[in-house]
Amino acid sequence: MARPTLSLLFLLSFFLLAFSFNAEDPELKTCKHHCRQQRQFSESEKRECELRCEEYARERREYNPRREGEERERWEGERNPYFFDRESFQHRIRSEHGSVRVLERFTQRSELLRWIEKYRLGIMEANPNAFVLPHHLDADAVFYVIQGCGTLNVLREENNRESFSIRKGDIVRIRAGSMVYLINHDDNEKLYIAKILRTVSSPGVLREYFAVGGENPQSFLRSFSSEILEAAFKTRRESLEKLFRHEKGAIVKASKEQIRAMRRRSSEGGSRWPFGESSSTFNLLNKRPSISSRHGQLFDADSGDYRELEDLDIQVSFANITGGSMMAPFYNTRSAKFAIIVGGEGYFEMACPHVSGEQEEGERSERGEREERETEERESQEKRISYQKIKSQLSHGSAFLIPAGHPVAIVASGNENLQLVCFEIKAKDNRRLFIAGKDSILKQLEKEAKELSFNAPAKEVDEWLGRQEEKAFMAGPEHRREKRIPVNSILDFAGF
Incomplete structure (x- = not known):
């Protein structure tokens, strides 16, 4: 003993x-x-x-x-449940001529994100002269062309093929179930497209359906019996099997002759504006920036600019923050913002009241004490209101999420401009409110409200609020490259 x-x-x-x-x-x-x-x-x-x-x-x-x-x-x-590095985007399609990567389901990261579980973010890359095979998704999609140019074809119903050219800055809406195929017709530059997807079947579960293909991707027609296919296409089995034997992948290379022919037919067919602009696209970068200064520019488009965004209630924006500058602390009144970094480096900081609560929830989830947990959370909120600082480094290919009401600041490193493509959901009636700067919402407080809120004379408060004369974009804090210490994770130490 x-x-x-x-x-x-x-x-x-x-x-x-x-x-x-x-x-x-x-x-x-x-x-x-x-x-x-x-x-x-x-x-x-x-x-x-x-x-x-x-x-x-x-x-x-x-x-x-x-x-x-x-x-x-x-x-x-x-x-940080709101930050996603490049590795968080998982390959759905990959070949030597390009790839499609989609961000992991938000509920895989945190139960805090269940309210947006039906949304996914994606990135498509197509090499010069690459062709993406016809397919459809069980999701509504909004594309933003980050780089390059190409021809996009959309099949929605019989005798209705919409073909149009896409280029950097274009926004395109693709309705769920529409068959899509596209080609990068540039000889030198890759075609990059960022997209937000709203799933329509199971929330967050995304499926690609390829009508044509060989082994990878496999055509969904191969799921049907030979008898069904022979009757449907009025073709013998041997002839059909020849169409399903190639293994080129979902993104293949097109010849110069094929590219020229497709571009010519695209210019001849489809619905187009009289002056050459597609009726189904809107170029964001052709619009005057909503905010512009030496510290940065912000371009945004909503359903007023592009009617196709209305039923999805989405706004698309592009922010270009000058190196060493920052976007002042702000929050959205209704919208949640998904941001994908397409250039430069920097970091963001955000105030969040939920993170510590999520950890406590995780520790007690197995006991199933939901009612007790909610009671404790209410009591905790009554006792003390506090926030967790959320901070992450940003680099090309990473992404982050800003829920509605969460104050956030975004800083560009001193080396180069930080560029972000943003998709905002629940965009209708949303307001972007800045806490600091020339248009700080705090300046609207009455004299008495300022004195009561800050416990200081209104004159001092006004002086403090008026020191920053820049609007929205301003000089950032002195940038220093933070070095990560090469220590083993404590979880590795414990055997995970």
Whole structure:
């Protein structure tokens, strides 16, 4: 009996020692949470796992106490449910001539994002002279052409093929179920397209349906029996099988002759404006910017500019923030904003009241104490209102989400301009309200309201609010490239 007693005392003393370092260490908290969630572990294995987490946390602090602030900054980025790095976009289609990548389902990242689970973000890349095979999606889509030019064809019903040229800055609406195919007719430049997808079947579940194809992608016609296909196409089985044997992929290379022929037929067919602009596109960059200064420009288009956006209630915008500048803290009254970084580097900071609550929810999810949890949250909110700082580095190919009402600031690095393509849902009647700058909403407070709110004379408040004379875009904080410390994750240490 002596051996178990000594072991128990050792474990207890080790636990108390580790707890004394910092009970609020968020990385330690999550590591222990992961230990408890491992169903294949016995209770003794779960305790051992937690002890390993505490041991690593203790060694980390003893080795370099100054690192705590930097580790906390790194941790903010890792637990950020609103940020998605380039690896979060998963390949749905890939060949040597291009690819289509789609962001993971939002509910895979966090239950906080269930309210937008029917939306997905995507990026398409087509190499010069590449052709994307005809297919349709079970989703409404809005495209924004980031770079390049091409010809887009949309088949909606019998004898109704809409063909039009697309180029940088174009916005295109594609209705769910429409068969689409396109070609990059440039000899040198890639065609890049960003898109937002609103699924129409199962929320967040996206499916591509290729009518033609070989092994990859496989034509959905191959799912039907030979008898059905022979009767439907009035063609023998042997002839049909020849059409389904190639393995070129969903994006293939077209010849010069094929490209010229398709461009010629596109110019001859489809619905077009008398002056050559497609009736189904709107070029955002041809519109005058809604905000412009030496620190940045903002272009945006809603249903008033492009009628096809109306039923989706979506706005599309492009922001170009000058290197070293920033977009002042602001929030949207109704819209949630999805932003994809298409150029430059920088970071964003956002105030969020939900993140810590989500962690507590995760720890108690297995007990199913929903009513108790909601009661505790209400009581917590009544006691104290607080916010978590959300911060992440931004680079080409990454994306982030700004929910409605969440104040956010976006900063460009000093090296180059930070460029963002943004899709905003619930755009109708939305207002973008800035907290700082020439048009700060706080300036609208009455004298008495300013004195009561800031506990200072209104004159001092006015002086403080009036110091920043720039509107929306302004000089950012001094930029320094933050170096990430090459330490192993605490979760790796614990065996995950």
